[in-house]
Amino acid sequence: MLFNSLDFAIFLPIVFILYWFVANKNLKLQNFLIVAASYLFYGWWDWRFLSLILFSTIVDFMLGKKLRSEKNQLKRKVLLWTSVLVNLGFLGFFKYYNFFLDNFITAFSFFGQDIQANSLNIILPVGISFYTFQTLSYTIDVYKRKLEPTKDFIAFSSFVSFFPQLVAGPIERATNLLPQFYTKRHFDYSKAVDGMRQILWGLFKKIVIADNCAQYANIIFNNSSEYSGSTLVLGAIFFTFQIYGDFSGYSDIAIGTSRLFGFNLKQNFAFPYFSRDIAEFWRSWHISLSTWFKDYLYIPLGGSRGGTWNKIRNVFIIFLVSGFWHGANWTFIIWGALNALYFLPIFLTNNNRNNLDIVAHNKYLPCIKEFLLICLTFGLTVFAWIFFRAENIGHAISYIKAIFSPSLFEHSEIFPSGLLLLILFFLFIEWINRNKQYGLEKFSKQKFKFLDVLLLYIVFWSIIIWNSSKKVEFIYFQF
Amino acid sequence: MKALKFILYTSVFFLVGELIVRIDLEYDLLNNSPHKIEVKIEESELRNKIEKGNFIPNPNQTRILVIGDSYINGGGISIEKRFSKRLSNLLEEEVLILDISRPSNSTLDNYNSFMFYQEKFKPQFVFWAYNFNDILYSIPEVNSSKKPKILPPKRVYKKKIGVKKYVSQLYSFSELIRYTSSNIQKQLKFQGIVMPVGEFYQLTQKTYLEKNKNWIDTKKKLNTVSQICKTNQSKFILYRMPEFNLLNHSNLFHSLDEKFVNYVNSNKNITYYNGINDFENENSDKFILSKYDGHPNELGHFRIAKKIAKYIMVEKTRTYNNIHKK
Numbered sequence: 001m002l003f004n005s006l007d008f009a010i011f012l013p014i015v016f017i018l019y020w021f022v023a024n025k026n027l028k029l030q031n032f033l034i035v036a037a038s039y040l041f042y043g044w045w046d047w048r049f050l051s052l053i054l055f056s057t058i059v060d061f062m063l064g065k066k067l068r069s070e071k072n073q074l075k076r077k078v079l080l081w082t083s084v085l086v087n088l089g090f091l092g093f094f095k096y097y098n099f100f101l102d103n104f105i106t107a108f109s110f111f112g113q114d115i116q117a118n119s120l121n122i123i124l125p126v127g128i129s130f131y132t133f134q135t136l137s138y139t140i141d142v143y144k145r146k147l148e149p150t151k152d153f154i155a156f157s158s159f160v161s162f163f164p165q166l167v168a169g170p171i172e173r174a175t176n177l178l179p180q181f182y183t184k185r186h187f188d189y190s191k192a193v194d195g196m197r198q199i200l201w202g203l204f205k206k207i208v209i210a211d212n213c214a215q216y217a218n219i220i221f222n223n224s225s226e227y228s229g230s231t232l233v234l235g236a237i238f239f240t241f242q243i244y245g246d247f248s249g250y251s252d253i254a255i256g257t258s259r260l261f262g263f264n265l266k267q268n269f270a271f272p273y274f275s276r277d278i279a280e281f282w283r284s285w286h287i288s289l290s291t292w293f294k295d296y297l298y299i300p301l302g303g304s305r306g307g308t309w310n311k312i313r314n315v316f317i318i319f320l321v322s323g324f325w326h327g328a329n330w331t332f333i334i335w336g337a338l339n340a341l342y343f344l345p346i347f348l349t350n351n352n353r354n355n356l357d358i359v360a361h362n363k364y365l366p367c368i369k370e371f372l373l374i375c376l377t378f379g380l381t382v383f384a385w386i387f388f389r390a391e392n393i394g395h396a397i398s399y400i401k402a403i404f405s406p407s408l409f410e411h412s413e414i415f416p417s418g419l420l421l422l423i424l425f426f427l428f429i430e431w432i433n434r435n436k437q438y439g440l441e442k443f444s445k446q447k448f449k450f451l452d453v454l455l456l457y458i459v460f461w462s463i464i465i466w467n468s469s470k471k472v473e474f475i476y477f478q479f
Numbered sequence: 480m481k482a483l484k485f486i487l488y489t490s491v492f493f494l495v496g497e498l499i500v501r502i503d504l505e506y507d508l509l510n511n512s513p514h515k516i517e518v519k520i521e522e523s524e525l526r527n528k529i530e531k532g533n534f535i536p537n538p539n540q541t542r543i544l545v546i547g548d549s550y551i552n553g554g555g556i557s558i559e560k561r562f563s564k565r566l567s568n569l570l571e572e573e574v575l576i577l578d579i580s581r582p583s584n585s586t587l588d589n590y591n592s593f594m595f596y597q598e599k600f601k602p603q604f605v606f607w608a609y610n611f612n613d614i615l616y617s618i619p620e621v622n623s624s625k626k627p628k629i630l631p632p633k634r635v636y637k638k639k640i641g642v643k644k645y646v647s648q649l650y651s652f653s654e655l656i657r658y659t660s661s662n663i664q665k666q667l668k669f670q671g672i673v674m675p676v677g678e679f680y681q682l683t684q685k686t687y688l689e690k691n692k693n694w695i696d697t698k699k700k701l702n703t704v705s706q707i708c709k710t711n712q713s714k715f716i717l718y719r720m721p722e723f724n725l726l727n728h729s730n731l732f733h734s735l736d737e738k739f740v741n742y743v744n745s746n747k748n749i750t751y752y753n754g755i756n757d758f759e760n761e762n763s764d765k766f767i768l769s770k771y772d773g774h775p776n777e778l779g780h781f782r783i784a785k786k787i788a789k790y791i792m793v794e795k796t797r798t799y800n801n802i803h804k805k
Contacts, residue, residue: 006670212509418508453488457495465499465658466509 001044003253004207011041012257019261020187027184031158034181034261038163042127045167049125052090057160059086060135064142064149064156076143083139087132094125099328127167129325133292135160138174140296147175155181164257168250170268170288177265185262194442195259197456201440202252204459207467209426210245212419213238220414221389224399229408232399233382234415239389240382241423244273247286252438271434273381273427274359276373278342279352281381289325293318308348315347316340326388331396335387342380358435422466429455497655504654525577529599536601541574541795544600546589547608549582550720553780555768560777565784570791580608585616590700593707603713604791605704608754610720611735614686614693665771671728683731687738698742705748714750714794717743718787721755722773726763729755757786 001008015037023029043050063083070076138159141147150156159178165171220227220235227235251268258265270284282290298318302310316337323336346352359374360366366374383400390396430439440459443452502508528534536542545551545563553561563578577600579592589607597605650656664677673680687694701717708715719739725731736753743751758766758779766779775783 006666416509418506421508454491454495457492458499461496461499464496464662465503 001041003250003257004203007044011037012260016260024187027182028154030185031152031154031181034158034163035154035161038158038161038166041163042161042166045126052125052128053131053161056087056090056131056135057157059083060139060160061150061153061156063139065151067139067142068149080139080143084136087136091128091132094128096328130169130171131160131166133171133289134174137171137292137296138178141174147178150178150182152182162258162263164254164261164263165265168247168254169286170251170254170265171292172265172288173292177263180263188262191259191262195256197440197442198252198256198259198438200256200456200459200463201438202249202254202256203463204440205245205249205252205426207249208245208422208462210242210249212422212466213242213245216414216416216419217242217389221399224395224402227402227413228410229403229405230410230412231414232403233408234412236382236386236389236399236403238419240273240378240385241426243385243388244269245426255438267437271430271439273378274374274431274434275377276355276359276370277346277351277377278339278380279346280355281377282339282343289322293322297321304347311348312344315344319343330393331387331390334393334396335384338384338387342384361435422462493655496659497653500654500658504658523578525575526579529577529596532599534599537575539573541570541604541791542600542602543574543576543604543606543791544593544596544602545576545578545580545606545608546584546593547580547718547720548584548589548610548613549580550610550774551608551718551783552578552580552582554582554774556777556780560780562780562784562787565781566788569784569788577602584613586613586697586700587616587618589613590704593704597707597711597713601711601713604794605708605713605715606718606787607704607716608718608720611722611732612682614697615682616693618692618696668728668731669724669770671725671731673731683735687735694738701742701749702746705746709748715748716750716752716787716790718783719751719753719755721758721775723758723766723775723779724763724770724773726755726758726761726766752787752790754783754786757782 001011015033019030019033023033039050039053042053060083063079067076067079070079138147138156142149150159155178158181159172159174162172162177217235217239220231221239224232224235248269255265255268266288268286268288270287272281272285275281275284298314301314301317303314304311319336319340320333321336323332323334323339326332326335343352346354359370365371386399387393387396390399426439433439433441440455443449525534543566545566551562553563558564563576563580567574567576577596579596581588581592584592586609593605593607661677664674664679667674668679673683675684685691689695705715719736722732729736732755736755740751740753743749764770766775766782768774768776
């Protein structure tokens with residue numbers, strides 16, 4: 001079920017009413033309702049893959065309980081690796097099987113050996129990369145004794161399949177989300193209103209910004225050989241806003257919907273396009289995934305400890321794996337490698353934690369230096385996104401070559417001034433609220449109340465009027 | 480005070496909406512009006528030749544005349560991928576296709592085009608793509624020698640006052656209400672629900688009635704065309720063009736189709752081809768340019784062309800066999 005569909009517009013109020021008016025007196029019933037609603041939400045797409053979620057849930061629930069009672073460290077390790085292998089096994093098969101097979105065949109044929117192997121017609125289960133990581137975090141935390149394993153199967157199922165964030169995150173940690181299923185939730189009006197605002201902002205990002213940018217980005221990327229360098233630059237910028245609006249929009253809707261049901265999810269995007277360096281960008285882009293990799297991969301590898309080569313190796317591993325997580329294509333790996341290259345110089349010179357504060361804090365505008373740094377970081381990001389969006393490496397290279405040609409200085413064949421104005425409006429709203437959790441969060445000062453209401457109205461009507469006539473799925477569903 | 484505040488905020492809410500709709504209507508900021516399908520009309524050498532009277536039909540050639548509106552003309556898609564080009568490529572032997580379809584053509588326009596070109600082009604096949612809204616046109620008035628009827632004196636009605644008048648005034652003023660209501664109708668239509676108001680409802684439920692002047696006139700024109708085709712020994716294929724964004728909601732056209740089929744069954748000179756059958760159980764998303772618009776995309780054109788090419792081949796073989804039997 002898509003968040004921006006009529007199905008969801010009917011589904012959400014029904015679940016909301018049942019949750020707060022029918023099941024409100026019984027915590028178990030509320031959790032059971034969440035599981036049922038989540039399975040319906042997921043099964044709407046393809047009910048056959050519900051078995052995968054159920055299997056993962058049962059395996060990790062059982063292993064969690066065993067991990068608690070088991071004292072033998074070796075046996076505990078075996079239990080942990082069972083969970084890792086089961087979860088990553090599913091992920092590997094559904095997401096990477098054909099990729100590895102094709103690459104093996106290519107590699108062997110390079111050495112003159114022809115291998116006959118048929119690739120399988122595998123459907124990638126929506127959200128598998130997200131819920132796999134979420135359940136893995138549970139087993140790892142229980143293994144590390146950071147978390148008490150749950151005895152409540154329904155609560156655990158709710159945690160694994162929680163519908164707002166099931167298919168495209170944020171990837172929640174068991175330490176944050178699971179305990180919320182144990183405690184009684186009370187309806188909080190102001191929290192619900194705030195949730196609605198965040199949903200509205202998410203819809204604006206997705207429907208008005210991302211879907212409209214997608215139309216142009218698709219035209220330009222799909223016919224890149226026919227356009228001048230200046231148009232290709234615009235295409236890359238449109239994709240930059242498409243992916244941000246699409247993914248952070250989904251996260252906003254997910255977090256807002258969770259708030260309607262009394263849950264608090266962690267912030268997943270913190271205005272990444274205002275970053276002054278690439279380290280700041282990665283602290284504010286897809287935070288739930290970056291921190292997951294940091295805690296469960298980077299730190300176990302040694303993190304920033306050890307010699308320079310160890311540091312370089314660890315940085316490359318984390319960025320390459322992060323790229324590969326996005327999809328079975330070399331373009332994602334190159335995208336990850338490119339980000340590692342951006343990150344390394346500031347990391348090795350210990351400048352990666354220079355910009356921990358909010359940009360231009362307590363000021364209306366950034367200073368010139370900050371502005372230039374923001375532009376530079378944005379430019380580097382746009383460049384990297386070309387690899388992310390391109391069909392293959394060849395396409396990305398020809399796209400970049402065409403950008404750096406004399407046609408870069410020609411007039412752009414496509415110049416949707418209306419869309420560019422909307423993007424500027426969007427950036428303006430994000431800028432004035434950059435110290436908050438999301439762009440449309442309520443102004444704290446009472447004197448801005450009318451302005452706040454006006455903004456809400458503009459956003460609401462923009463969604464109604466400026467929605468794209470083309471149905472565009474959320475990009476991150478394919479990951 | 481609270482009531483005043485409520486009124487103020489509600490008014491601002493609608494004013495903001497009104498303003499944004501008006502900005503959009505004026506500047507079309509995102510250039511994506513749902514009904515906007517780009518139409519390019521191809522320059523045709525053949526058409527020019529026929530219009531100038533320089534065309535001499537080759538007896539060994541199969542000539543096909545294509546008639547219709549933007550749906551069959553190929554609004555929104557490249558010329559090479561349009562129906563007539565596809566059909567010409569699919570029919571391997573030598574065929575000559577004269578595509579006189581034009582965007583916004585009604586039955587009256589199609590009829591006039593047919594009358595003009597058929598005489599000079601002498602087609603063996605007339606392919607008429609009929610769109611359910613082709614029926615909307617104003618029937619030309621015919622001078623009558625009859626004395627004008629004396630009408631009874633107009634009754635003077637009291638001026639409407641109250642809510643009804645206020646609502647109608649508001650409707651005529653507010654672009655927002657017009658925009659919202661038409662969009663709600665579109666969204667509902669896409670879900671297979673039609674409100675008993677508006678043009679679509681009128682067209683599908685009220686226009687194809689026996690007493691409707693346009694339907695009577697349409698039938699007359701189709702009868703004339705079929706008669707001419709019979710005289711010229713050409714095959715008249717009346718193709719029912721599907722509304723592609725509503726492929727999954729054929730029930731919306733049930734009443735209209737029933738009337739249409741009743742009519743074509745009564746006229747043996749018409750070969751009726753229901754295009755909807757070729758897209759049965761298909762997802763409309765595959766064949767549309769935009770979900771709010773019924774124009775077929777490239778794939779839709781290709782599918783129609785494939786089916787019609789097959790149909791024409793069968794017809795030609797049958798005609799050939801009949802001649803040889805005799």
